Amino acid sequence: MEAPAPHGPAERPRPGVITEFTVSSPEQMRELGRRLAKLLRAGDLVLLNGELGAGKTTLTRGLGEGLGVRGAVTSPTFVIARVHPSLGGGPPLVHVDAYRLGGGLEEMEDLDLDVSLPQSVVVVEWGEGKVEELAEDRLHVAIHRAVGDTTDEARHVCVTGIGPRWAAVDLGVLSA
Ligand SMILES: Nc1ncnc2c1ncn2[C@@H]1O[C@H](COP(=O)(O)OP(=O)(O)OP(=O)(O)O)[C@@H](O)[C@H]1O
Numbered sequence: 429m430e431a432p433a434p435h436g437p438a439e440r441p442r443p444g445v446i447t448e449f450t451v452s453s454p455e456q457m458r459e460l461g462r463r464l465a466k467l468l469r470a471g472d473l474v475l476l477n478g479e480l481g482a483g484k485t486t487l488t489r490g491l492g493e494g495l496g497v498r499g500a501v502t503s504p505t506f507v508i509a510r511v512h513p514s515l516g517g518g519p520p521l522v523h524v525d526a527y528r529l530g531g532g533l534e535e536m537e538d539l540d541l542d543v544s545l546p547q548s549v550v551v552v553e554w555g556e557g558k559v560e561e562l563a564e565d566r567l568h569v570a571i572h573r574a575v576g577d578t579t580d581e582a583r584h585v586c587v588t589g590i591g592p593r594w595a596a597v598d599l600g601v602l603s604a
């Protein structure tokens with residue numbers, strides 16, 4: 429077997445920026461979403477990963493508040509994607525839950541994410557390994573229960589900016 433390249437598989441672009449921190453409550457997770465919203469603009473793709481109940485939808489709720497979009501962000505039970513139009517002049521939020529989708533983009537063809545992405549902020553829960561082809565520039569947010577946490581509320585969050593779009597963005601403002 430060939431030894432892996434020092435920076436991982438060649439097809440994976442090297443991350444431009446990474447920030448890691450702890451989020452200690454659901455309210456703080458929402459606040460993180462509101463902060464993240466300030467960094468986002470139309471055409472941005474955000475992938476949320478982490479186990480069931482990690483806090484992906486909670487983060488997206490804050491994101492919706494920060495973007496000022498219509499309708500509360502919820503876990504879509506029967507739909508895969510929901511569009512929240514802006515209440516102001518900003519981009520709509522397209523919230524996708526790819527949990528039940530085994531395959532990649534082909535399975536989501538009907539959603540026309542490639543069509544809506546240029547004028548929207550697209551957030552995909554469970555998006556890893558499924559929607560990367562949509563954009564060269566992506567923000568990956570990994571949320572995990574903090575190991576050894578006794579309150580059960582602490583989450584470890586790792587945000588990685590991939591591609592030129594994120595190269596010069598200071599992700600440090602997310603944890604400030
Ligand atoms: N620090 C925290 N951040 C986010 N949620 C937290 C935190 N601590 C506890 N929680 C609770 O964990 C749950 C997270 O649920 P949420 O629906 O956001 O997760 P999810 O990652 O979207 O799950 P799923 O994979 O089922 O879509 C909520 O009930 C929330 O109150």
Ligand SMILES: [Mg+2]
Nearest residue numbers: 484485503553
């Ligand atoms: Mg969810």
